[in-house]
Amino acid sequence: MESHARSLPEHTSARPESRPDWLLLTAVLAVAGALVRILWFTPVELRQGVAQKIFYLHVPAAFIGLYFACGIVAVSSLVYLWLRDERLDLVAESAAEIAFLFLSVVLVTGPIWGKPVWGTWWSWDARLTLSLFLWFVLLGYMLLRSAVEDRSARARFSAVMGVLAALLVPFIHMSVYLFRTLHPMPIILKPERPSLPNEMLVTLLVSMGAFALLFAALLRRRYRYAHLREGVVAREEELA
């Protein structure tokens, strides 16, 4: 397993530049299409006004960042600790960076939505504080990876940290049930039917699909980068 990332594939150096990234292009077009639907084909909510449309940016970023990206970090970190396959370590590294990206969007768009609706940019309640805490843990995960040089130790330490970071996700999900909070209850991930008018629900699902595609494209691209980097580092070590 160790040998997987040791060799630099033939002509790898030309790969990221020479072919168009069709998945990424499709994802960008899908996001653009979703934005057109959000802007011009989705009704304005009566009480919140146009600011409610932040919902279609905020919720997909939260859903994908927390459940998809952090889920991949947790699963690949756990399986890494079992199999010690370097590829899983690189998948976890890539997913953690994308989780950090999506969570950044959540933490920026949330307060911008909160100001006109709640009357405040930020509230130190459980949902918001735990989300900010996860953002810092993911930042710590990335700093840890850049601080440890030994590959095996770096992979082991960050796998443990990745699992611990992902353990925050169920608490973030349950925080609106467990604590008093300004943040609304889930409207999709709940036992009953989604509490949204059909037009808004379709827009949310379109937006979710588009951002899921963007997530997949970014994850694949980030993984390729990490794989190439490991190959280059291994070859540099051989030459040194």
Added chain:
Amino acid sequence: MNTPANDSYFYVALIAAVVIYGGYLVVLRMRERSLVKRAQVVDAASRVSAADSMRGSANGGGGGIASGDAMDSNSRSANVGATDSNIGSADIGDGSTS
């Protein structure tokens, strides 16, 4: 009930999201480019290193190890320096990277 006029909040959030996602893509692309350059230097250095070792072994058995040692110690400085010019002429020149 009057719908509140708060369009600007949505547009600010939209611009912020585009800047974050787009900025990440730009940064990732820059990191890829610098890594590609690093990979080209390593490729070229290992090619020069392999050619040197072949030349060293063709020169004769006794001197092979000594010349190999010398090559290894030079591989970081002289060989990598030499490969920089190779990248310009061969790797980028053949259109394989751009």
